[in-house]
Amino acid sequence: MLTNAPRGTKDILPEQAGSWLWLENKIRELCKLYGYEEIRTPTFEHTELFQRGIGEGTDVVDKEMYTFTDRGDRSITLRPENTASVVRAYLQNKLYAKGLVKLFYIGSMFRYDRPQAGRLREFHQFGVEALGEKNPAVDAEIILLAWEFLKSLGLDDLTLKINTVGCPACRPIYRRKLKEYFTEEIDELCDDCKRRLDKNPMRILDCKIDGLKDFMDDAPKIETCLCDDCREHFNRVKEFLTAAGVEFVIDNRLVRGLDYYTKTAFEIQYTPLGAQSAVAGGGRYDGLIKEIGGDDTPAVGFAAGLERILLALELQNRLPASNKKIAAFVVSSGMAAEVYAFKLLTDLRRENISAAMDFGKKSLKAQMKAAAKSGAKFALIVGEDEVASSTVTVKNLETSAQEKVPVDEVSNILSQKNS
Numbered sequence: 001m002l003t004n005a006p007r008g009t010k011d012i013l014p015e016q017a018g019s020w021l022w023l024e025n026k027i028r029e030l031c032k033l034y035g036y037e038e039i040r041t042p043t044f045e046h047t048e049l050f051q052r053g054i055g056e057g058t059d060v061v062d063k064e065m066y067t068f069t070d071r072g073d074r075s076i077t078l079r080p081e082n083t084a085s086v087v088r089a090y091l092q093n094k095l096y097a098k099g100l101v102k103l104f105y106i107g108s109m110f111r112y113d114r115p116q117a118g119r120l121r122e123f124h125q126f127g128v129e130a131l132g133e134k135n136p137a138v139d140a141e142i143i144l145l146a147w148e149f150l151k152s153l154g155l156d157d158l159t160l161k162i163n164t165v166g167c168p169a170c171r172p173i174y175r176r177k178l179k180e181y182f183t184e185e186i187d188e189l190c191d192d193c194k195r196r197l198d199k200n201p202m203r204i205l206d207c208k209i210d211g212l213k214d215f216m217d218d219a220p221k222i223e224t225c226l227c228d229d230c231r232e233h234f235n236r237v238k239e240f241l242t243a244a245g246v247e248f249v250i251d252n253r254l255v256r257g258l259d260y261y262t263k264t265a266f267e268i269q270y271t272p273l274g275a276q277s278a279v280a281g282g283g284r285y286d287g288l289i290k291e292i293g294g295d296d297t298p299a300v301g302f303a304a305g306l307e308r309i310l311l312a313l314e315l316q317n318r319l320p321a322s323n324k325k326i327a328a329f330v331v332s333s334g335m336a337a338e339v340y341a342f343k344l345l346t347d348l349r350r351e352n353i354s355a356a357m358d359f360g361k362k363s364l365k366a367q368m369k370a371a372a373k374s375g376a377k378f379a380l381i382v383g384e385d386e387v388a389s390s391t392v393t394v395k396n397l398e399t400s401a402q403e404k405v406p407v408d409e410v411s412n413i414l415s416q417k418n419s
């Protein structure tokens, strides 16, 4: 037990950390390009925030949250997603005073779920939120950011699906139509969908079981119910995406389960991942900020799962080669030389030259082997002679050429030869 991490968690070891860092750097570069600024919210929040912000009756809130009572008798929850926290921070810090606010985040989220490939209990998401603007151009900007991000990583086989889920004015009409339609098929519905029929018939559309059944093909489409505002909004989003040269598929069955979602919904799938193919998803949530206690404020965003993206990159052989090579490896023999070598090591690092030395007090020959194995370009050899004459023997490990140079010139010589 003591030597096993909890189920659904995973160590990111040094050989993988490079890929994570690379991915996070890509995210930060891209967000800068689009004018989104980073926000970091707490890992835990008051449970109520997620109950309100995600919604009771959802799987996330009812079955998947890590909730506990702290020593002050407060109910605390590890964040299962970050949108509610970002909205809380937006309201608490009065960020709305600035007009449109464009934010992104990268961080761990927590859900008590059955662990499988690309889905952990502690998982990582990158997401963006644009708060305070109803213009459909912002929906398109968010979708483009997600799309260009995945493209820029080198992923092919990506599909962008978009839909509209209407608004509080037109959605009830659609719900009623769906309810009527599915009531006729009630015997065919799975148990979950029998329950959804009353509360949220739109969720039947994306049911993993019933989605494959024949009656689904003739289910009413939301287009027939949209109000003018929602119709115009959706048309504009499509126009913007087309102008940007992005291909998309309209998927009438792409719905978001929650009431606060409005208008645009989208998902980007990486087909080779099969059941876990959704790598990014989001949309407009004009109803959320009010739900959490702010003024009626439009907003749109998405979240992307980093584990799944890394999995996709691995499948496509797109992960960057790890680069742990150092410039110099210091080798010494004798007690006095070890101190001299240690000072040299320190000086090189202060000059911004990556350097290592073998602390195992092995023979000179073994140290030279370690130097070769390290991938370093140079071995810096220090023995009694070098200490006595304030020099260092610099050996180029690629060409085997070596020369003795004054110790205070080593960093200069390495900088020149290394560039």
Ligand SMILES: [Zn+2]
Pocket: 166, 167, 168, 169, 170, 171, 226, 227, 228, 229, 230, 231
């Ligand atoms: Zn509407």
Ligand SMILES: [Zn+2]
Pocket: 189, 190, 191, 192, 193, 194, 204, 207, 208, 209, 210, 211
């Ligand atoms: Zn179902």
